[in-house]
Amino acid sequence: MPRPQKSLEPNKFKFRESFASLKFVPRFFGEIRKVNPRLFYLNIFLRLTNAVLPVLMLWVGKLIIDEVVVQIAADVKDLDHLWALVAAEFALAVLSDLFSRGISLSDALLGDQYSINTSVKIIRKTSEVNLDELEDSEFYDKLERARQQTTGRVGLMSNILTQAEDIIVIATLLAGVVVFEPWLIILLVVSIVPTMINEVKFSGTSYSLARSWTQERRELDYLRYAGASDVTAKEVKLFGLSDYLANRFKGLSDLYYTQSKQLAKQRAGWGSFFNVIGTTAYYGAYVLIIFRTVAGVFSLGDLTFLSGSFNRLRQKLQGFFTRFTAITETALYLQDYFEFLDLSYHESASGGKTPLPKELKEGLEFRNVGFKYPKSERWVVRNINFKLKAEEKLAFVGENGAGKTTLIKLLLQFYEPTEGEILLDGIPVKQFDRAAYQRYFGVIFQDFVKFELTLRENIAMGEITKINDQGRIEGAAEKSLANQVVSELPFGYDQQLGKRFKQGKDLSGGQWQKIAIARAYMKDAEVLILDEPTSALDARAETEAFDRFIKLTRGKTAVIISHRFSTVRIADRIMVLKDGAVLELGTHEELMQNNKLYSELFNLQAAGYK
Numbered sequence: 001m002p003r004p005q006k007s008l009e010p011n012k013f014k015f016r017e018s019f020a021s022l023k024f025v026p027r028f029f030g031e032i033r034k035v036n037p038r039l040f041y042l043n044i045f046l047r048l049t050n051a052v053l054p055v056l057m058l059w060v061g062k063l064i065i066d067e068v069v070v071q072i073a074a075d076v077k078d079l080d081h082l083w084a085l086v087a088a089e090f091a092l093a094v095l096s097d098l099f100s101r102g103i104s105l106s107d108a109l110l111g112d113q114y115s116i117n118t119s120v121k122i123i124r125k126t127s128e129v130n131l132d133e134l135e136d137s138e139f140y141d142k143l144e145r146a147r148q149q150t151t152g153r154v155g156l157m158s159n160i161l162t163q164a165e166d167i168i169v170i171a172t173l174l175a176g177v178v179v180f181e182p183w184l185i186i187l188l189v190v191s192i193v194p195t196m197i198n199e200v201k202f203s204g205t206s207y208s209l210a211r212s213w214t215q216e217r218r219e220l221d222y223l224r225y226a227g228a229s230d231v232t233a234k235e236v237k238l239f240g241l242s243d244y245l246a247n248r249f250k251g252l253s254d255l256y257y258t259q260s261k262q263l264a265k266q267r268a269g270w271g272s273f274f275n276v277i278g279t280t281a282y283y284g285a286y287v288l289i290i291f292r293t294v295a296g297v298f299s300l301g302d303l304t305f306l307s308g309s310f311n312r313l314r315q316k317l318q319g320f321f322t323r324f325t326a327i328t329e330t331a332l333y334l335q336d337y338f339e340f341l342d343l344s345y346h347e348s349a350s351g352g353k354t355p356l357p358k359e360l361k362e363g364l365e366f367r368n369v370g371f372k373y374p375k376s377e378r379w380v381v382r383n384i385n386f387k388l389k390a391e392e393k394l395a396f397v398g399e400n401g402a403g404k405t406t407l408i409k410l411l412l413q414f415y416e417p418t419e420g421e422i423l424l425d426g427i428p429v430k431q432f433d434r435a436a437y438q439r440y441f442g443v444i445f446q447d448f449v450k451f452e453l454t455l456r457e458n459i460a461m462g463e464i465t466k467i468n469d470q471g472r473i474e475g476a477a478e479k480s481l482a483n484q485v486v487s488e489l490p491f492g493y494d495q496q497l498g499k500r501f502k503q504g505k506d507l508s509g510g511q512w513q514k515i516a517i518a519r520a521y522m523k524d525a526e527v528l529i530l531d532e533p534t535s536a537l538d539a540r541a542e543t544e545a546f547d548r549f550i551k552l553t554r555g556k557t558a559v560i561i562s563h564r565f566s567t568v569r570i571a572d573r574i575m576v577l578k579d580g581a582v583l584e585l586g587t588h589e590e591l592m593q594n595n596k597l598y599s600e601l602f603n604l605q606a607a608g609y610k
């Protein structure tokens, strides 16, 4: 399918926007300073001191040449003063080198610390976000833009500090030049300003281009992952998808390449043109200085000082403006990053203040609940009315897509019902602090996460504060039969799981599930929810797991979702969902007598086993 071409309109970019992005710079520096104040101030001190060295060196150079000229003409040579000057220049050169290295080192260290800090912030912020926002592609684009350019932001720090340093260098050099020849300043402006305008303009456009490609970049990342990852490898090989994925990747990348090449060429073309103007102005200045020297207005030392200063000034100014554009360009990303950190979620995100009852007394209730997923017009579930009594084990049954998992997500307040309400002991759940409410539940989803961490961590994820409580971890493993898995692994609980890392071991689907179930036992939750956690277990293991579950969670409230009726019948009551509505609700015996969908499906499965 042809992709719509994105327009590239460099002229549309506004200067004001470019400067506006700089308003985030103070906050950025505040963050860096907080990361390591001592290193930050040391860096600034080194830069400020380093900034006055160039003009000092040029000045001493001038004095050396003037002294050499004097000594050539002198009948009696006295070189003491000359050697003192040479020694001074040498000392300045050594100092400058030491300072520069110190600056690079502290830049690198600060940069590393800052980028760790940012990544941690992004992880934390992402966890604050509601599920509906996480599933939203606009949010993902923001996240992507916040995440990229972490290294760019580190460069930004050193660029801004270098900028401050260079302002001092430029000011001191300018002062030197003005004293001798104020006219040179005009030539300097002529040589620099066009380049600056050009650079600022193009930096904005390249940012706009990169920004408009956020979605596609995510797509590229995904294609790279789909084409080259252990998770997809089996099917990619089997279905011979490698070429298809590689070509799709290439097609999309080429499109971006073509557009950014066009921009880079324009930028380089105009840049070279303005540079020629700059060089012409420099040589104009050089000619002026030579004329003055020949006329006897300037000494030879003045000539070297002035031409050296002018050349340096031009380089520094050019560097200053190029860096300025790099800064505004990266600062635009900074804007994305801070916007991401400042994202505020709808007010109900954290819920109310009503304290949760210590124990569930009456139970949970869905009252006339209906729900449409965000940006969808379809009622996924509607008119849902049921009670989950305290200490009851309720099973959800229904065909694929009937809405079972959606009810769980609503119960957990991952989403708010579009209509109706959910109550806990008669209190609308919205009135509880959302995080505390969610901690009330121990949940294992059908798509539970296989953390590529140690086995211990995988179990402890159920109640991470208890990660050092070996007894509790072992207890949970025994209950879920994960201890059988542990005994087969060379490093036991310290076994690295997954294939991604050294000495990692991948497990079978059923083994992973046992570990995931241990997570539910790890938490002393009031309500347990198992959403098809046993689908990968063999029939015997599943029956055993559920029998144990029922025994071990006596006195607890639980919801079980399963497609296996031999499991489902163990529950106290069964709720049958069809097309987002409750079709039947009752005990196994009641539903069998009902002679509707449940008994039909039960008999169908039972026949399959005969």
Ligand SMILES: Nc1ncnc2c1ncn2[C@@H]1O[C@H](COP(=O)(O)OP(=O)(O)OP(=O)(O)O)[C@@H](O)[C@H]1O
Residues within 6 Å of the ligand: 135, 373, 374, 376, 380, 398, 399, 400, 401, 402, 403, 404, 405, 406, 407
């Ligand atoms: N994040 C989402 N956004 C939009 N629609 C969704 C989302 N998640 C699920 N749906 C839709 O909601 C309906 C119910 O899905 P749900 O996952 O609740 O079904 P289920 O009964 O648990 O199915 P299964 O037995 O296959 O797990 C489906 O039609 C599905 O396409």
